[in-house]
Amino acid sequence: MSDADDPDRVARAALTRVIEPGDERGGRWLREFGAPEVLARLAGPESGAVELTGATPRRLAAFRARAREAATSRDLAAIGEANGRFICPGDQEWPTQLDDLGDARPLGLWVRGRPDLRAWALRSVAIVGARACTPYGAHMAAVLGSGLAERGWVVVSGAAFGVDGAAHRGALGADGATVAVLACGVDTVYPRGHAELIGRIAEQGLLVGELPPGDHPTPSRFILRNRVIAALTRGTVVVEAQYRSGSLVTARCAQRLGRHTMGIPGPATSGLSAGVHELLRGEGVLVTDVDEIVELVGEMGELAPARRGPVLPRDLLDEVSTRVLEAVPARGAVDCARLARIAGTVPEETLGKLYGLHALGFVERHGDYWQLTDQAIRGSNARRGGS
Template identity: 60%
Template sequence: MAARPAPSDQERRARATLSSIVEPGDAVIGRRLLSTTASALLEVISGRTAPGPDDLSSARLASYRARLRAVDPGAGLERVEARGGRFIIPGDCEWPSQLDDLGDTRPIGLWVRGTGSLRLLALRSVAVVGARACSAYGAHVAGELSAQLAERGWVIVSGAAYGIDAAAHRGALAAGGITVAVLACGVDVAYPPGNTQLIRNIAEQGILLSELPPGEHPTRARFVLRNRVIAALTRGTVVVEAAMRSGALSTARRARDLNRHTMGVAGPVTSELSAGVHALIRSGAATLVTDAGEVGELIGSIGDDLAPVRSGPVLPRDLLEPAAAQVLDAVPAGADGAPVERLARRTGLSTDEVLQRLYELGSLGHVERSGAHWRLPRSR
């Protein structure tokens, strides 16, 4: 099959312009771009082409045109290139095809800073999200979980916010892994300000990406809308801590709607910060996970990312043969112990076999002889 031609510079420039006048997740524009080019759509918005009878409404067109008049079409591309970034669009080799699952709300394009191919990195990625005002427990779990996943070759995706997001990014970076931050602002804007150094580190050791052009600042709606990109980009989403009205739950819901794995980490039942996660798990909308092995088993390759089998410690008496264990259970706990004949009656075994087993148990330190009686060692 012949390779599809790369998008033209004209189409890239048109989509960059559209991203400056359209809010992320605009389904009306998204539907139009499924049947026409961005260049043709801009002709309609600018008024150079008359809209059709079933085209954009006059009110919507007026809104887009007002924004278009304030946009310098090439400014965003020049600004991101000056920061060592790029603008990728559907059809590019680097475009993650899983974003197409968003349908009408698929991003018009993505502004990207950082090295490496976003498409390849996203193939083995997992989102780790949660509360901004997290507890020390939540920050610890998010950091440890992300570090463990990074050591297993997973790319950690989050939103660069305070709390769980920041802990997840830091955990991946500390383990020498790759992390991707999906921003609700331009890739040249450090938000929140307290995470400025973290965001710089991500740009150097991972990838920053956004639907919004350089220079754009976040709004409440943009935070919610970027969550759909986090959910679609990754193989699954882990919610570490989230209250009942946490924005992280919207990421989990979008992941579930997109048939991605949704996972949750349990916290103290007395913590409001874990109430939302517990509700997800209890309703069956999320799978309980406790470490990177369990996450990898859910979202990894069949047979290749299995979690270790959980078991308690093996005690010495667990290794005893059934007859020896039966005799040991029959030895009374009192200091007097019991003679061989009494133990034979209790176990239903012959006196010869009981005696043999008692000496075996004695050599292992499980019993001791006191005259004609056998008893448990006094140190017990």
């Protein structure tokens, strides 16, 4: 059956021109009456539209005007010409995790790209952050994007300047998978400066949006788009964000949906990291690399390696040998009896430990006296420098 022969699909495609993304009132109408009936009431006699409760007469009039102007066949033809498709709930490709949004879930999604969105979304991570990011933020986003792609994860972001673009480029540079969730039609290039990047994503990954072909973004649509990014993915990583950053909207939506929410720390003096740090003071989890992200969003047992400083030769000594070695002064030599008193051991045991330390290159003997080797002095300085 073609798209034009599926009443629910046709109605949902038409309603993407009528109802704004994330409109829970519209979502409730679809749940109660079904998409074809909602469209019929909006496009038909005014009395039918009045039965759609929860909207003011002025709002219903705006919906009706949009419904009358919707040209669904034209939109479906346009997405076909762009090598895309329109998917909706119930389709095999529909990512069912979007249903967690309840009445705010998308009416449907316009998609460009060959891969299957449902399959990709099952193993995806969102990387979001500031548009006017610092070089540090751009570097971290690119490194995380490439690292996740190399581990077989799909990188999801919004194709904006700054962190979003760096994350997409990192994934593409690793010949990996990436999805851009747009706040406009998937055949519309926005921002214009990312024309080449968006073109590459369409060829190598997926472009996804709630708005029909040709539609343009607005500030509110960017904010509402973020809920799709949060719901679509296993977790959201915020790289840099001010207190009022839209990427924090994504993170908080992810929290409400029970998704993993992560943040990359930055300098305490950086305003661009202030929002991330506030997130980390709450439910967000601090992460610094791909291993730590995968530990959260991956399968059981995908643990990040234990983090610790380098193992120094002194760390391998037993307790008594350590005490004897610490009793040897940094300069000059001392006899065994004095070392025993300082270390709290008997002379015989001290002498045995000194011979062991001598074999390991920590001390050297001069007659009845013992002193540190140059190697031991350097090791002691290095240890103090790392403490």
